[in-house]
Amino acid sequence: MTASSPSSSATETAYDPGYGHGLDDGDRLPPARVAYGRRTWREVAHLLLNLPEGLGGFVYVSLWLYAGIALSVTVVGLPLLAVGLMGARVLGRLERGRARALLGVRIDEPSPLVRHRTEKGFFPWLWATLKDPVAWRSTLYAFIRLPWGVLTFAITLVALFVAWPVLGHLARALTNADRAMVRGLLCPSSELERRVAELEEDRGVVVDTAAADLRRIERDLHDGAQARLVALAMGLGLAKEKLLEDPDAAAKMVDEAHGEVKLALQELRDLARGIHPAVLTDRGLDAALSSVAARCTVPVKVAVDLPARPAPAIEGIAYFTVSELLQNISKHSQARTAEVELWRRDDRLLIQVRDDGRGGASTAGGSGLAGLAERLRSVDGLFEVVSPVGGPTTVTAELPWRNRTAH
Incomplete structure (x- = not known):
């Protein structure tokens, strides 16, 4: 029993931070706090900023959405909704930047608002903005962020003072949920969504091009071959009247009509070549x-x-x-x-x-x-x-x- 005492004493002192330094129990230092890296502190900063960000986004979205819907029966309602959606796009861009800086989430910026390239003016812009999926997803993101921001702010603030040893794990778990929300709602449109928008735009281009080609063909027929054929018919009618009275004049008129026929045929060939050449x-x-x-x-x-x-x-x-x-x-x-x-x-x-x-x-x-x-x-x-x-x-x-x- 006596031989075991020194061994027991040595084991205890090996874990005693005051051993060998002449410190009494009252003079010993408290246990050191866990040291967190920059990544954890960025995550904590993100969680603490969730509350002001969530409050500002919720107030903005609620105001323009309520006002736009309430005034939708008037001429200012839909434009107000469109302007609000443009602002929601800006909010989404700011949130992507915050997630990029504090959470390391790399998300490409969405493509610009798509509208028909050949359409100009207010109403095409209004329609394209009102059906913008990126802006509507940013609006949904701003709505759900307020309760989440209150929750994460409260949990992080309490953990800073009460649950310090587990703060790192807690911050990681909460910010993983933030990352999922950012990726799910603030990411660019899916490839299928992009392709559908491009095809809608391209379909409009094809329709406009076909309409322009039809107008050109109609104009060429009306001003070219049709006009020559009308003149040809009139010339042949006059030649018919003069055939017995003045055969020489009638022959001359028939000769001129023959030249008009050649020109009309050439114009029709050129027109056919412009539509789809036989060769x-x-x-x-x-x-x-x-x-x-x-x-x-x-x-x-x-x-x-x-x-x-x-x-x-x-x-x-x-x-x-x-x-x-x-x-x-x-x-x-x-x-x-x-x-x-x-x-x-x-x-x-x-x-x-x-x-x-x-x-x-x-x-x-x-x-x-x-x-x-x-x-x-x-x-x-x-x-x-x-x-x-x-x-x-x-x-x-x-x-x-x-x-x-x-x-």
């Missing part, structure tokens, strides 16, 4: 683009390297894209030469048109190139213009291949 249907892009290049005022070299023919719709878009680009070269580029290349890469049809003209071409300002870019985007295509001042100009277009079932 494109019969022989494909190589022959059709060679025909277009022969009519260009600038010498054009055409190189088409396609193992097969793409879908008819893609062929048509590629044909009219190159046709319009060559028209622009003829009218505006002051080029000496131009080149057209088409080739297939994977499931995409690539088009490149180059000229050595003066450059300065751009898709900005509602130009014809902007219309081409819109048309290609409507079928999931790409369009890029590189045209420094002084030239040269290179236009690259890319279209989906979409294999046709028969060649």
Whole structure:
């Protein structure tokens, strides 16, 4: 029993912080507090900021939502809702920034508000804003944050003074719930949601383009071939009346009518070529683009390297894209030469048109190139213009291949 006493004493003193320092029980230091890292302190700061953030967001959202719904029967109700939703987007951006700085949550910013590219004015903006899913999710986030902010603020404040040893684990658990809310409600639109918005916009572009083409065809028929045919009918009627009285004059009028017929036929052929040229249907892009290049005022070299023919719709878009680009070269580029290349890469049809003209071409300002870019985007295509001042100009277009079932 006596031999065990020193051993027992040594074991006790090994864990005694005052042993060997001449300190009495009353002079010994209290146990050291747990040291937390910067990550834990950032999480604690986030939890303490939840209350003022939640209160401010709830008050803002409640005010504009209540006022907008109450006044929705008047002319100011819906615009007020739209303005409030724009503010909700700002709140969402601020919350993403706070989560990024304090919680380390990396979330991409959502895409800008989508509306039809060709629609301008107040009502398209109003409709696009009222159906913005990003803004509505930010609104829901602001609503649920107030009770959560009160709860997390109270728990964190109490833990700072009462439950210090478990504060780190508690802060981690609470901020994990915060991370889940941020990811669930403040993340960008899902890929499907983005795609639906893009398809809605592209559908509008296709409808507008088709309507513009129909108006152009109607105008060309009315002002061109139709007017010539009316004049031709009148001329033949007068020639018929003079046939017995003045055969020479009638013959001359018939000869003039024959010339009008030739012009009318040429205009109809040009119109048909503008709708869909027969050579494109019969022989494909190589022959059709060679025909277009022969009519260009600038010498054009055409190189088409396609193992097969793409879908008819893609062929048509590629044909009219190159046709319009060559028209622009003829009218505006002051080029000496131009080149057209088409080739297939994977499931995409690539088009490149180059000229050595003066450059300065751009898709900005509602130009014809902007219309081409819109048309290609409507079928999931790409369009890029590189045209420094002084030239040269290179236009690259890319279209989906979409294999046709028969060649």
